[in-house]
Amino acid sequence: MGIIARLATVATVLAGRGLTAPASAKDQYCDTSSGVCYSEVTVGVAPITWRIAIPAVGEGPFDVLLQIVAPKTVGWAGLAWGGGMLYNPISIGWANGNSTVGSSAHIQPDYYEAANHTVLKGSTVNETHWTLTTLCQGCSTWIHNGGSKEILDPGATAASFAYAASAIPPIDITDPGSPIGIHSEHGIFTIDLSAAKSTQFDSWVARLR
Numbered sequence: 598m599g600i601i602a603r604l605a606t607v608a609t610v611l612a613g614r615g616l617t618a619p620a621s622a623k624d625q626y627c628d629t630s631s632g633v634c635y636s637e638v639t640v641g642v643a644p645i646t647w648r649i650a651i652p653a654v655g656e657g658p659f660d661v662l663l664q665i666v667a668p669k670t671v672g673w674a675g676l677a678w679g680g681g682m683l684y685n686p687i688s689i690g691w692a693n694g695n696s697t698v699g700s701s702a703h704i705q706p707d708y709y710e711a712a713n714h715t716v717l718k719g720s721t722v723n724e725t726h727w728t729l730t731t732l733c734q735g736c737s738t739w740i741h742n743g744g745s746k747e748i749l750d751p752g753a754t755a756a757s758f759a760y761a762a763s764a765i766p767p768i769d770i771t772d773p774g775s776p777i778g779i780h781s782e783h784g785i786f787t788i789d790l791s792a793a794k795s796t797q798f799d800s801w802v803a804r805l806r
């Protein structure tokens with residue numbers, strides 16, 4: 598079964614359990630201390646909040662600001678930019694003491710492109726949650742399994758992404774390249790990328806560095 602078909606199955610199953618979150622322009626979050634506004638969605642068992650901001654561009658590729666807010670019971674959480682586990686860039690985050698770690702992956706079969714993550718201000722750990730705020734360069738375009746070049750559409754009002762999480766932290770939480778184990782939950786969600794656009798994107802990134 599192809600990846601699209603499998604994802605469609607996952608979507609159907611999740612929708613049946615009421616686990617998918619609808620995206621709408623209302624799902625916006627502005628951080629009062631930094632001023633950064635994101636499109637956001639909160640999903641899953643934990644649950645985990647995913648926030649995305651992008652520059653005001655007409656087409657990709659583009660850099661993305663990603664914020665992950667997860668309960669401390671979450672050992673790692675990852676977002677797959679192409680909507681499935683394989684053949685697309687993945688952003689993974691986890692807590693390391695009082696700070697957080699951002700990492701790139703492209704799970705099997707090959708690492709084909711260097712997506713990189715810069716951990717920014719607003720990456721914190723408190724009594725209950727860890728928050729990763731990161732700039733990903735290289736997450737909005739990739740080669741799908743040696744085939745077609747994929748580029749995210751910044752105008753998409755319901756861009757489809759996959760996420761996964763596990764209660765078990767990576768083997769070496771100090772190492773962004775640490776191996777991680779399999780997820781205990783995974784799913785897909787949509788998010789309004791067009792509402793995540795801002796002309797202030799570059800100044801936000803500069804402020805958060």
Ligand code: HEM
Pocket residue numbers: 600603604607674675676677680681682683687688689704759760761777778779780783784785
């Ligand atoms: C951030 C990282 C990850 C994400 C976002 C993710 C996402 C997903 C998704 C959406 C599926 C179901 C659809 C599909 O097959 O494409 C899936 C299945 C699967 N994933 Fe992952 N995954 C991640 C990491 C991993 C890792 C590290 C492993 C193994 C160590 C793994 C092993 C599996 C396996 C074995 C399946 C198929 C069996 C199942 O349904 O559980 N994944 N993953």
Ligand SMILES: *[C@@H]1O[C@H](CO)[C@@H](O)[C@H](O)[C@H]1NC(C)=O
Pocket residue numbers: 694695723
């Ligand atoms: C982490 O922060 C808490 C308070 O927020 C503090 O008590 C603790 O010492 C810090 N731990 C480290 C390793 O810095």
Ligand SMILES: *[C@@H]1O[C@H](CO)[C@@H](O)[C@H](O)[C@H]1NC(C)=O
Pocket residue numbers: 666723724725726728
């Ligand atoms: C910890 O951080 C989370 C996520 O930002 C926030 O919702 C929560 O209110 C914070 N808790 C405390 C005690 O500051």
Ligand SMILES: *[C@@H]1O[C@H](CO)[C@@H](O)[C@H](O)[C@H]1NC(C)=O
Pocket residue numbers: 711712713734735
């Ligand atoms: C990060 O990735 C982008 C896009 O692929 C690339 O232009 C940039 O040079 C990379 N930066 C580092 C420090 O690797």
